Amino acid sequence: MTLTMTRDTSVEPPVDQPPPKRRRPRFLRHVLLSAVGVLMMYPLLWMISSSLKPSNTVFTDESLWPAVVDLGNYARGWTALSEPFEIYLVNSLVIVILSIIGNLLSCSLAAYAFARLRFTGRKLFFAMMLGTMMLPGHVLVVPQYVMFDRLEWLNTYYPLLVPHFLATNGFYIFLMVQFMRSLPQELDDAARIDGCGPFRTFWKVIMPLCLPAFATTAIFTFISVWNEFFGPLLYLTDPELYTVPLALRQFMDSEGQSQWGEMFAMSFLSLAPVIGFFIAGQKYLVKGIATTGLR
Numbered sequence: 001m002t003l004t005m006t007r008d009t010s011v012e013p014p015v016d017q018p019p020p021k022r023r024r025p026r027f028l029r030h031v032l033l034s035a036v037g038v039l040m041m042y043p044l045l046w047m048i049s050s051s052l053k054p055s056n057t058v059f060t061d062e063s064l065w066p067a068v069v070d071l072g073n074y075a076r077g078w079t080a081l082s083e084p085f086e087i088y089l090v091n092s093l094v095i096v097i098l099s100i101i102g103n104l105l106s107c108s109l110a111a112y113a114f115a116r117l118r119f120t121g122r123k124l125f126f127a128m129m130l131g132t133m134m135l136p137g138h139v140l141v142v143p144q145y146v147m148f149d150r151l152e153w154l155n156t157y158y159p160l161l162v163p164h165f166l167a168t169n170g171f172y173i174f175l176m177v178q179f180m181r182s183l184p185q186e187l188d189d190a191a192r193i194d195g196c197g198p199f200r201t202f203w204k205v206i207m208p209l210c211l212p213a214f215a216t217t218a219i220f221t222f223i224s225v226w227n228e229f230f231g232p233l234l235y236l237t238d239p240e241l242y243t244v245p246l247a248l249r250q251f252m253d254s255e256g257q258s259q260w261g262e263m264f265a266m267s268f269l270s271l272a273p274v275i276g277f278f279i280a281g282q283k284y285l286v287k288g289i290a291t292t293g294l295r
Contacts, residue, residue, distance in 0.1 A: 044271075051265040058260040070261060074269070077262030081250050082239050085266055088247035092226055093273070095160055095243060099225045100218050102164030103172055107217065108210065110167040111176030112202045116188055126177075133170040145234065159235045160228075164221075172217045179213035180206060215281045222277050226270075244270045 050058045051073055053066040061067055078085045113119070114126050148159045167173060183206065191201040229245040236242060242250075248270065251263035 047264050048268055051261065051268050053261055055259055055261040058264070073261040073265040077251075077259070077266040080259060080262050081247060083242075085247065085269070087240065088242055088244050089270070089273075091241060092243040092270075095157060096222055096225045098157075098161050099164045100221045102161065103167075103169065103217055103221045104214055106165050106167035107169065107172040108176055108207065108214070109202070110173050111180055112198075112206060114173070115177045115180035116185075116201075116206065117198060129170050129173060132168075133174070141234070148235065154235055155237045155241065156235075157241070160225075160231055172220070175216060176210065176213050179210055183209055219278060219281045223274055226274055 045064055049064045049066055052069050052071065053061055053073075054068060054070045055073075057066075057068065081088075110129075114122060114129070144159070148154060151158075153159050153162075187205050187209075188201055191205050196204065227245060228243070229249075232243045232246050233249075236246065239250075248263060248267055251260075251266070252258040
């Protein structure tokens, strides 16, 4: 028996192709975003331009490109105050670093208790913690000042540092709680089977997975503490202990006269650590916010 194979020459009907998608006007979108970016950067560009102008032409020369460039503003501003400006930078840096360490330690432990442990009154305490976020900070100024005065902590860094080690900022606790709740509960169960207690579970299992939330907390703490003016103004009286915001205020006297060029020059230098820290942790900042429900 011979088998003959026939070739099927029939043509299948064409499958309906979806209509091609219309390309979005990317060019117009990029132009719009660039224009908005330049508009948002204008205050920074104006400050940089003003730091290169003589003080008497800061408000008369409206151009971003100064007619007369005065680089001496940076040299004069560095030594114009009672102390070299590096003293104020170091003071702010010490306070910022210790504040970041305090917030990361205390807020992460409090968040771990709310997110992963089960204890009596957990929901009540969590609601009370959230309530502190709605309390205006100025309501606590007088009681805190009286307390720190009785502790003889005025004109020291203790009023600026100790609260960060006591988990007093509900926002950072809430941010970490939301992140820790997204982690599988099976991690805690596996650690418990391996003989880990709550602290070891936190240190070995939960903490390494919370790096995005920690980076977000560190960036927010850096920016808020570095730019804080009211707290140092209230508790510090010795110029040697002044932070950068207080030092910048010294460029203006009681009559409203100011060394504008020198002040803008030092203001630009004071922004460099904030911008550098933000750029270094931007990836973790976006990831931390995107995974904590705070979009």
